[in-house]
Amino acid sequence: MxxxxxxxxxxxxxxxxxxxxxxxxxxxxxxxxxxxxxxRDVLVRGAALEDEEVAVDCARNLDPGTLDDPKLREAGIGxxxxxxxxxPGVRAALLTFxxxxxxxxxxxxxxxxxxxxxxxxxxxxxxxxxxxxxxxxRRRHLERLSQGDNVSYEEVLALIRERDARDANRxxxxxxxxxxxxxxDTTNLDIEAAxxxxxxxxxxxxxx
Ligand code: C5P
Numbered sequence: 001m002x003x004x005x006x007x008x009x010x011x012x013x014x015x016x017x018x019x020x021x022x023x024x025x026x027x028x029x030x031x032x033x034x035x036x037x038x039x040r041d042v043l044v045r046g047a048a049l050e051d052e053e054v055a056v057d058c059a060r061n062l063d064p065g066t067l068d069d070p071k072l073r074e075a076g077i078g079x080x081x082x083x084x085x086x087x088p089g090v091r092a093a094l095l096t097f098x099x100x101x102x103x104x105x106x107x108x109x110x111x112x113x114x115x116x117x118x119x120x121x122x123x124x125x126x127x128x129x130x131x132x133x134x135x136x137x138r139r140r141h142l143e144r145l146s147q148g149d150n151v152s153y154e155e156v157l158a159l160i161r162e163r164d165a166r167d168a169n170r171x172x173x174x175x176x177x178x179x180x181x182x183x184x185d186t187t188n189l190d191i192e193a194a195x196x197x198x199x200x201x202x203x204x205x206x207x208x
Contacts, residue, residue: 001024001026001106001107001124001125001206002102002103002107002108002109002110002120002122002123002124002125003017003020003021003024003026003107003108003109003110003123003124003125003126003127003202004110004111004115004116004119004120004123004125004126004127004178004181005017005020005109005110005111005112005115005126005127005128005129006111006112006113006114006115006116006117006126006127006128006129006175006177006178006181007111007113007128007129007130007175008113008130008131008133008136008160008163008164008167008168008175009078009136009140009160009163009164009167010131010136010137010139010140010160011129011130011131011136011186012129012131012139012186012191012194013111013129014030014032014111015191016111016127016129016191016194016195016198017030017109017110017111018030018109019195020109020195020198020199020202021108021109023199024109024202025106026106026107026108026109027101027104027106027107027108027109028108028109028110028111029098029101029102029108029109029110029111030067030111030112031094031098031110031111031112031113031115031119032078032081032111032112032113033067033072034059034062034067034094034097034098035081035082035084035085035090035094036072036077036078036080036081037062037066037067037069037072038055038058038059038062038081038084038090038094039077039080039081039083039084040069040071040072040077040080041058041061041062042054042055042058042080042084043080045058049080049083049084050083050087052087052089052090055084055087055089055090056087056089056090056093059084059089059090059093059094060093062093062094062097064097075144075147075149075151078163079159079162079163082163082166082167083166085113085167085170086166086170086171086172087172088171088172091114091118091172091173095118095119098110098115098119098120099119099120102119102120102123107124113167113173113174113175114173114174114175116128116177116178116180116181117173117176117178118173121178124205124206125182125201125202125205125206126177126178126180126181126182127181127182127183127184127198127201127202128177128178128181128182128183128184129184129186129194129198130183130184130185130186130187131185131186131187132187133157133160133161133164134157135186135187136160137153137156137157137160138153140156140160141153141156141157144156182201182205184197184198184201
C-alpha cells in the first residue's frame with residue numbers, strides 16, 4: 001500500500017504523514033527533506049542555489065543518512081529548497097530514490113508536492129492537504145516563536161505566499177492535486193481532527 005500526501009507548506013501534511021504511517025504500519029518519507037538536503041549541500045559548497053550543475057551533483061550524491069540533520073528544519077532552508085526544487089535535473093535525480101522507497105514492502109507514506117502526480121501516480125490513496133494561507137502562516141509563526149525566533153506574522157505570511165507561488169507555478173512537477181486525489185482542508189481542524197479525518201478517508205478508499 002502506498003499513500004501519497006501532497007500539499008503546501010505548513011498545511012499539516014508532514015505531521016499527518018508521520019502519524020498515518022505509524023497507524024497503518026508503513027514506512028514514512030518526508031520528501032521535502034530531500035530537497036532541503038540538496039539546498040544545504042549546495043550552500044555548503046558555496047554555490048548559488050540556481051547552479052544546476054552543482055545542485056544535480058549534490059542530488060546524485062545525497063546521503064540519506066543525513067536526512068535527520070536538525071539544520072534541515074531551520075527557517076530559510078525551506079525557501080532555499082523550493083529554489084533547487086525548480087531545477088529539472090534535481091527532480092530527476094531524486095525520483096529513483098523516492099520510487100524505490102515507496103515500492104519496498106510493506107509499503108509507505110510519502111509526503112511532498114508531486115507524490116500523487118509524478119512520484120507515485122499509482123498510489124493506493126492520494127490525499128491533498130490544504131489550509132488557508134493565513135492559517136498556515138499562524139501555525140508556522142507560533143512554531144518559529146516557540147523556537148525563540150522573533151519573526152513577525154506578516155513576514156511568515158509573505159514567505160508562505162511566495163513559496164506557494166514558486167511551488168505551484170514552476171514548469172516541472174508543480175504542486176497540484178492529482179485528478180484522483182481526495183482534498184482535506186485543515187483550515188478549521190486541529191491536528192487530532194485532521195488525523196481522524198485522514199484515517200477515515202483512507203479506510204473508506206481501501207475498503208472500496
Ligand atoms: O515540505 P517542505 O516544506 O519540507 O518542502 C521544501 C520544498 O521542497 C518545497 O517548498 C518544494 O519546493 C520542494 N518539494 C518539492 N517536491 C516534493 C517535496 C518538496 O518540490 N515532493
